[in-house]
Amino acid sequence: xxxxxxxxxVCGGKNCTASGSxxxxxxxxxxxxxxxxxxxxxxxxxxxxxxxxMGPLVIVYPEGTFYVRVxxxxxxxxxxxxxxxxxxxxRLLYKAPVKEDEIPKYKELDFYRKQHRVALRNCGSIxxxxxxEYIARGGYASLEKAIYDLTxxxxxxETKTSGLRGRGGGGFPTGLKWEFCRRSPxxxxxxxxxxxxxxxxxxxxxxxxxxxxxxxxxxxxIAAYAIGCSEGYIYCRAEYPLAIxxxxxxxxxxxxLGLLGDNILGTDFSFTLHIKEGAGAFVCGEETxxxxxxxxKRGMPRVRPPFPAQKGLWDKPSNIxxxxxxxxxxxxxxxxxxxxxxxxxEKSKGTKVFALTGKVNNTGLVEVxxxxxxxxxxxxxxxxxxxxxxxxxxxxxxxxxxxIPASLMDTPVDYESLIEAGAMMGSGGLVVMDETTxxxxxxxxxxxxxxxxSCGKCTPCREGTKRMLEILTRICEGEGVPEDIETLExxxxxxxxxxxxxxGNTAPNPVLSTLRYFxxxxxxxxxxxxxxxxxxxxxxxxxxxxxxxxxxxxxxRACPAGAITGxxxxxxxxxxxxxxxxxSCIESCKRGxxxxx
Amino acid sequence: MALVxxxxxxxxxxxxxxxxxxxxxRSIGINIPALCxxxxxxxxxxxxxxxVEVENMRNLPASCVTICTEGMVIRTNTPQIKEARxxxxxxxxxxxxxxxxxxxxxGDCLLQEYCYEYGVKSDIFKGEQHDYPLEDDNPFYIRDMNxxxxxxxxxxxxxxxxxxxxxxxxxxxxxxxxxPFMDTTMSASDCVYCGSCVxxxxxxxxxxxxxxxxxxxxxxxxxxxxxxxxxTGCTIDxxxxxxxxxxxxxxxxxxxxxxxxxxxxxFGYEFIDSDQRLKKPLIKKDGEFVEAxxxxxxxxxxxxLQENKEKNGPDSTAVLSxxxxxxxxxYLLSKFTRAVIGTNNIDHCARL
Numbered sequence: 001x002x003x004x005x006x007x008x009x010v011c012g013g014k015n016c017t018a019s020g021s022x023x024x025x026x027x028x029x030x031x032x033x034x035x036x037x038x039x040x041x042x043x044x045x046x047x048x049x050x051x052x053x054m055g056p057l058v059i060v061y062p063e064g065t066f067y068v069r070v071x072x073x074x075x076x077x078x079x080x081x082x083x084x085x086x087x088x089x090x091r092l093l094y095k096a097p098v099k100e101d102e103i104p105k106y107k108e109l110d111f112y113r114k115q116h117r118v119a120l121r122n123c124g125s126i127x128x129x130x131x132x133e134y135i136a137r138g139g140y141a142s143l144e145k146a147i148y149d150l151t152x153x154x155x156x157x158e159t160k161t162s163g164l165r166g167r168g169g170g171g172f173p174t175g176l177k178w179e180f181c182r183r184s185p186x187x188x189x190x191x192x193x194x195x196x197x198x199x200x201x202x203x204x205x206x207x208x209x210x211x212x213x214x215x216x217x218x219x220x221x222i223a224a225y226a227i228g229c230s231e232g233y234i235y236c237r238a239e240y241p242l243a244i245x246x247x248x249x250x251x252x253x254x255x256x257l258g259l260l261g262d263n264i265l266g267t268d269f270s271f272t273l274h275i276k277e278g279a280g281a282f283v284c285g286e287e288t289x290x291x292x293x294x295x296x297k298r299g300m301p302r303v304r305p306p307f308p309a310q311k312g313l314w315d316k317p318s319n320i321x322x323x324x325x326x327x328x329x330x331x332x333x334x335x336x337x338x339x340x341x342x343x344x345x346e347k348s349k350g351t352k353v354f355a356l357t358g359k360v361n362n363t364g365l366v367e368v369x370x371x372x373x374x375x376x377x378x379x380x381x382x383x384x385x386x387x388x389x390x391x392x393x394x395x396x397x398x399x400x401x402x403x404i405p406a407s408l409m410d411t412p413v414d415y416e417s418l419i420e421a422g423a424m425m426g427s428g429g430l431v432v433m434d435e436t437t438x439x440x441x442x443x444x445x446x447x448x449x450x451x452x453x454s455c456g457k458c459t460p461c462r463e464g465t466k467r468m469l470e471i472l473t474r475i476c477e478g479e480g481v482p483e484d485i486e487t488l489e490x491x492x493x494x495x496x497x498x499x500x501x502x503x504g505n506t507a508p509n510p511v512l513s514t515l516r517y518f519x520x521x522x523x524x525x526x527x528x529x530x531x532x533x534x535x536x537x538x539x540x541x542x543x544x545x546x547x548x549x550x551x552x553x554x555x556x557r558a559c560p561a562g563a564i565t566g567x568x569x570x571x572x573x574x575x576x577x578x579x580x581x582x583x584s585c586i587e588s589c590k591r592g593x594x595x596x597x
Numbered sequence: 598m599a600l601v602x603x604x605x606x607x608x609x610x611x612x613x614x615x616x617x618x619x620x621x622x623r624s625i626g627i628n629i630p631a632l633c634x635x636x637x638x639x640x641x642x643x644x645x646x647x648x649v650e651v652e653n654m655r656n657l658p659a660s661c662v663t664i665c666t667e668g669m670v671i672r673t674n675t676p677q678i679k680e681a682r683x684x685x686x687x688x689x690x691x692x693x694x695x696x697x698x699x700x701x702x703x704g705d706c707l708l709q710e711y712c713y714e715y716g717v718k719s720d721i722f723k724g725e726q727h728d729y730p731l732e733d734d735n736p737f738y739i740r741d742m743n744x745x746x747x748x749x750x751x752x753x754x755x756x757x758x759x760x761x762x763x764x765x766x767x768x769x770x771x772x773x774x775x776x777p778f779m780d781t782t783m784s785a786s787d788c789v790y791c792g793s794c795v796x797x798x799x800x801x802x803x804x805x806x807x808x809x810x811x812x813x814x815x816x817x818x819x820x821x822x823x824x825x826x827x828x829t830g831c832t833i834d835x836x837x838x839x840x841x842x843x844x845x846x847x848x849x850x851x852x853x854x855x856x857x858x859x860x861x862x863x864f865g866y867e868f869i870d871s872d873q874r875l876k877k878p879l880i881k882k883d884g885e886f887v888e889a890x891x892x893x894x895x896x897x898x899x900x901x902l903q904e905n906k907e908k909n910g911p912d913s914t915a916v917l918s919x920x921x922x923x924x925x926x927x928y929l930l931s932k933f934t935r936a937v938i939g940t941n942n943i944d945h946c947a948r949l
Contacts, residue, residue, distance in 0.1 A: 281769070298765055298766060300766070302641070303641070303642040303659065451771065452770050453769065453770065454770040454773075455769060455773070456747060456766060456768070456769055456770055456771075456772075456773025457641075457643050457747075457766075457773075458642075459643070459644050459645050459685050459689060459746075459747075460645055460681075460684075460685060462747065462770060462773060463691065463692060463771070464688055465770075466724070466771040470724040490684060494685070497648075497656045497677070497681060498645045498648050498656065498657050498681050498685065505656065
């Protein structure tokens with residue numbers, strides 16, 4: 001094996017790729033070859049490191065120097081300065097938004113230091129298309145341990161003891177689910193992985209699928225051994241072509257090494273894994289709809305019971321978990337239930353990956369032990385609110401989740417506490433909101449999503465979310481009436497308690513939770529025709545402060561609608577009838593004389 | 598069969614294991630409204646109108662798909678349930694043309710019945726309504742998807758009863774509607790127009806063309822008889838108004854068919870009042886058909902058969918029956934051929 005003196009890791013995750021990491025990698029390859037350094041320095045394309053806000057990311061080992069927002073033009077400088085002369089390039093180092101001092105080392109960054117990576121253990125550190133790299137990091141040792149040293153019952157017991165709960169949102173104890181399926185009568189049982197990650201802004205599972213597919217495959221193989229499944233399906237959304245490509249590579253590699261397929265590791269245990277691509281329906285993330293979709297039917301949920309463990313895919317007992325849940329399994333079997341149980345809270349063990357987005361400085365993927373507070377995630381890891389604005393709340397759990405206000409930012413992030421606060425863990429979306437986010441508008445956004453993704457089977461979800469959306473739209477446009485709040489609450493109550501599946505049961509959550517914590521914003525829209533966050537354009541009024549206006553005419557020239565008039569050097573006026581509320585005048589005024597109310 | 602004991606609205610009832618809460622309640626006279634439920638179809642719990650409260654269960658489960666378990670305590674009429682049912686009906690009505698004055702289904706419409714029961718007004722939720730064109734491209738029934746409440750009974754009937762699988766849902770969310778593959782027209786599909794979907798539709802979304810304007814549900818007298826078309830012997834109800842047949846429906850108690858019929862049995866009754874209908878026997882005299890009495894006609898046939906048998910032997914006669922005849926008719930003809938004429942030369946058209 002050839003020894004190299006340095007590794008250059010270029011992030012090839014989707015967000016870094018979008019910011020141009022491919023050009024950076026090509027520049028490195030070209031430049032290293034040109035300088036004849038390609039034999040002593042190895043260039044590696046990794047998957048997502050989670051710190052997408054700062055991409056494209058480049059990490060130089062052995063030092064672990066963390067370069068952010070690197071462009072192809074920076075590449076010769078990094079090579080010349082850092083790799084040849086040994087001097088890190090200061091201007092490309094990450095600067096913490098709170099503290100101004102520079103922190104050059106990868107592991108020392110606040111963003112990573114406070115995290116605890118279990119499910120994402122290999123993401124960004126290995127080449128996901130090489131099984132050898134996964135094995136080198138201890139991969140497949142847990143599968144070997146399970147098959148050779150443990151009985152299926154012991155694997156289930158270990159998983160139960162660990163306290164692992166479903167990471168797809170429901171939080172059902174994983175070991176218990178496996179036990180139900182194992183005990184269910186039948187020779188043929190199916191193991192299914194739900195990789196139909198559909199919440200807007202969520203990409204936790206995608207990172208594992210693209211960055212460390214073998215951790216999923218190993219987890220599934222262990223589960224298959226424990227339950228007694230000989231066949232498995234990964235239901236992956238078709239919008240993840242790279243994930244599908246890497247899964248295919250990973251499955252082929254694992255089969256070649258005898259880690260999947262017939263007689264795994266020379267034993268009697270056989271497990272074949274298939275990939276089934278979704279077709280773009282959010283509801284197919286619901287387990288019964290997912291199974292219908294695998295069977296080739298329209299993806300529509302059905303009533304439970306019977307649960308999948310009793311009657312699942314093709315009416316056979318089946319077990320469904322999501323990607324992150326399976327990715328935790330090898331660590332539990334490898335390091336033991338006690339190690340896993342030492343992280344998290346009493347009822348929510350281990351870690352959880354969140355997609356941190358919105359008005360926060362460090363957006364990206366974070367994995368934290370359960371029970372850390374919202375404050376820790378947003379202000380320690382996330383680096384606080386963009387532009388120093390006031391923190392207003394956080395939307396947790398995607399379209400099924402709810403809003404938790406700033407006053408509850410010390411709420412620990414675990415299954416029970418979040419439900420108590422009116423939100424839910426969901427798959428792990430965290431959208432941070434500041435004072436400029438309108439909560440009515442936010443609810444409208446989520447309701448628009450759920451109503452268009454409703455499968456249409458049950459009345460409350462199909463018709464009810466549509467009417468809720470219409471009411472919310474009306475309120476945002478300043479046409480809300482006093483009864484609207486009561487109607488929203490009634491619809492929310494009825495949909496929540498009567499809808500057929502989880503999508504419908506949770507669809508009103510964004511509205512109900514904002515009505516609970518931000519009712520005054522709804523009232524301001526309805527009674528005062530005012531949007532406190534100044535976000536709903538229909539409710540904004542632009543006026544000119546006559547005292548401050550110098551009559552320079554900039555605003556009148558900037559206005560695309562010709563709504564501003566006035567004599568030179570005299571205070572100008574905005575005709576509200578003509579004003580299209582675009583905000584061009586505010587940007588053009590140098591004296592801050594234009595007010596948006 | 599093992600029995601389970603459940604309590605519904607304070608009444609204790611024993612039902613066979615596997616009984617749904619809906620059926621258990623109905624068995625003791627507690628009526629629970631349900632739109633998507635149909636006794637001839639597998640329950641799916643889609644309309645959610647039949648929700649009830651079950652102790653120790655989260656949310657309000659749909660009673661049609663909730664199976665009674667020992668000791669279950671069920672309530673069917675709490676304020677929460679009433680609110681849920683009324684809201685669901687209001688949501689359906691918000692997107693349903695209320696032209697009950699001229700709707701064929703009026704008086705036989707479940708939506709109408711439940712809205713009356715729950716005091717539902719039409720103007721609670723004002724918003725978008727469907728505006729689909731009326732589909733009358735096939736000769737037998739009209740589809741008005743604006744009236745459809747998306748209960749899915751038509752789809753399930755086509756799949757479970759008829760086995761044609763012509764229908765399924767298209768689109769998602771508010772736009773969801775049942776129809777043939779790729780939302781094409783019925784006439785472009787492989788539909789055989791048995792009309793079973795029309796039978797199960799709880800509202801006026803599917804209506805027989807021939808019946809339009811001919812009579813209200815409550816004006817109709819149902820006359821039980823057997824379908825004249827084939828040997829299957831479906832029991833049918835002639836729907837009669839003022840002595841005139843204005844439609845045919847399957848008799849729910851019919852042993853062979855229940856409520857379901859084929860295209861001929863359901864839609865092919867025009868001949869009853871046809872001017873061309875043969876009502877009396879005709880005997881050809883001098884190259885012309887002339888009306889005769891039944892006695893005259895049967896005597897003529899009998900004498901010809903007799904004559905032929907005597908002159909040329911029994912095997913000179915052959916009898917061809919029809920698969921359209923009932924089993925009883927075919928039996929009689931066979932007996933007549935073998936015992937009276939004395940030949941085995943009998944066959945029927947299905948063998949040809």
